Amino acid sequence: MHRISAKILLGVAVFLAVILQANTLQAQDAAKLFKANCASCHKPTDQKLIGPGLKGIRSRWPDEAKLIAWIRNSTEFLKTGDAYANKLFEEYGRSVMPAQNLSDAEIIAIIDWTDKGGDAPAAAAADGAATADGAGAAAAETSSDSYLYILIIVGLVLLVLINVLNSVKSSLESLVNEKKGIVVEPEPIRTPTEKFRIWASNNKKIVAVISLLLVIWVLKQGWDGLMGIGVYQGYAPEQPIKFSHKLHAGDNQIACVYCHSGVEKSKHANIPSANVCMNCHMYIQEGPQYGKEEIGKIYAALDYNPETRTYGPNQKPIQWIRVHSLPDHAYFNHSQHVAVGKIECTSCHGPIDSMEVVQQHSPLTMGWCIDCHRKTEVDKDNKYYEELHKQFVNDPKYKKGDKFTIGSLGGLECSKCHY
Template sequence: MKKVLHRIQISTVLGLSLFLFALLSNPLFAQEETAASADVSTAATEEAGGGDPVKGKQLFNQYCAACHALDRKMTGPALANVETRLMEEEGLDKEWFYSWIKNSAGMITAGDPYAVRIYNEYNQAAMTAFPTLSNEDIDDILAYTAAPPPAPAAQTDAAATTATGEGDSSGLSNEMVLGALALVFGLLVIMLVLVNKTLRRIAEANGVDLQKEREKKIPIWKAFAQNQFLVFVTVVFLLLASAYYAYAWMMQIGIDQGYAPVQPIHYSHKIHAGDNKIECKYCHSSARTSKHSGIPSLNVCMNCHKSIYEYKGNPEGPSAEDLANGYTNEFYTNEIKKLYKAVGWDEENQRYTGETQPVEWVRIHNLPDFAYFNHSQHVSVAGIECQTCHGPVEEMEVMYQYSPLTMGWCIECHRETNVKLADNPYYEKIHNELSKKYGVEELTAAQMGALECGKCHY
């Protein structure tokens, strides 16, 4: 009867454990995702008086955002509620907006009082004319400037909900899940104890003395120590393995592949070189003519960021990985503020203050002093792409050292890379002589003498 009783107990505990596991794994209890309502844009459209703020936002970003913002002065004035403000304060009408946007210079020449005043206030620079915009397009833009600020993105709300643990009422809280898992773990422990007791009773019923069996066993370390051959083989193996790993560790000294330091201003190559397709040599211009690629001047950054004062992100919104790492639109906007502080740029008045601060960038790629490398020879003469050595820079959120930059890595590249001969008169005579010597049509860098010690060490 005891054996049957324990079997029933074990079956009961196992059944409860499996039931709770299936319950927790049921997708019906997964937290539901929230979705943004599409009625917001419809209500904004009705309030805007005929224009479509959704279409207006697209047109605003395409034609206006380079010089205007809704809530602050940039190259031009702030445009939030501009139609209502100017109608009430200046007595202007819709026709004035149509004429101004399509031909601002014409209105200034005609002597329109408000047009002349704006022209003088903003450095006497006439606004770009947009004759291709229809009246409906302008209505849409004005509707966008009059629309209330959009609600936060659904994806951001979902991320915040996940972080605070306040999910939808149909989901399970973290406390409930942890409590259920603790209960399952406790039931498994009880089951193992019952199984152990049952096996002991079975052994005793069959006349097995567990104490004597335990005393007969030799500890494994004693059995190992008594086998001299096994000890000798183990010692030899450990010595060889230690020498191998010590040599491998010493060979990695000075190799910083994967090194990705934290920079004083976060610069995303993924956004600049990837999303916006900015040419590498636009910022690293000295790579064409100098040994060094150079650190771009902050004035190069300000060529764009005089007008780009905040990051609005991709239309699809930030990815889950970016949100997990904290790469939100607000994060990137704060990094732009650091740039302004470094160059001494006054956002409000759109001018330089002269109060600058140095930016202490952390160097990533660093060759030993005894190794010579010339960027211009590889970029301008050899025509090698930046990604050959620096990896897929356009995909890197944080810049890191992609290649090992070791001597063996350079030599292997020289052995495999053919010399660019087209439109390159520098190599014509050398190529004609060496192609006869080696009997080949195309020469590698190694055949041109790139493996000579003095090329890189002198």
């Protein structure tokens, strides 16, 4: 009985793993792969970004083998002298598409997905600015992980089933024994841990399968974390002090620059030190929601005694957890956008003043930066741009009706954002 059920369980688990794995590579993983490797330059729609929109891509590339070769390494492919590819390359100002370390199956999944124009929620997530709150991205994440959860749940259900079958079996046996008049010694009483240990040593295969699934799951979580997958829109880590932007910037109307004083002058918007908090919390010692508890953590960081109003020697900075983070190779400057470009914090960070916990509102992908640079028109009346606007209009390539955007200023040049 035990032997057979272990084999069945193993078989079912492997079968399910294969089926579910194969299915998910098509839809969610394609969206994820696209987001990780292509979304900085392409949209899964008709719209251009750095490269062409990829909707209906199969109609432009009737030969799938060529299309795969092109996506894997376009520089190599151009050397074959393919006329269409070389024309496209010239058309896009000889921009080089990075070589991709992807399998055929992964590339085909991306092609299938984009050919249809992407699916609604994931396309919106890749599209960036279009998603209001990152719910789309979060949904795509969960569904792609869910097959592992399903496997674990199926495993647990099978376990319960086996146990039930076993107990049915033993009660049948005792019934038969009773009929035959055989007296069986009652089983010794055991604690649940002992029972589990005995069960585990009788069912080594089941234990092995479950441990294997757990290990795979843990590895996958770790891998996703490393690749930064899922730590995009909607990321809202719990902070060491329950600091609420809604309470401070919303209800109490404290200006953003009061605390983030660097934002108009420098590249970075600084996080305020605990001393800035003390400007008010020297006096405000209790909060409406958490009483003295959370404000007490400010005092603890400064080794401050609110009774005697004295600071001690054991001060340590509050370890705020970073929410927004661009990779090192990308250059972003706050003062350029806030002071010169006159862009509101909320255009990029969303409704911070109604957030209890800060969350990443925008995708912060290259596509997102480029999209805004392409769409945003420069204020011609701003003295700062007067000279540049003259140059733009006098350029021989200028056609009447061309829009004077951040892109026309050079905001689409690779070197402006990459060192």
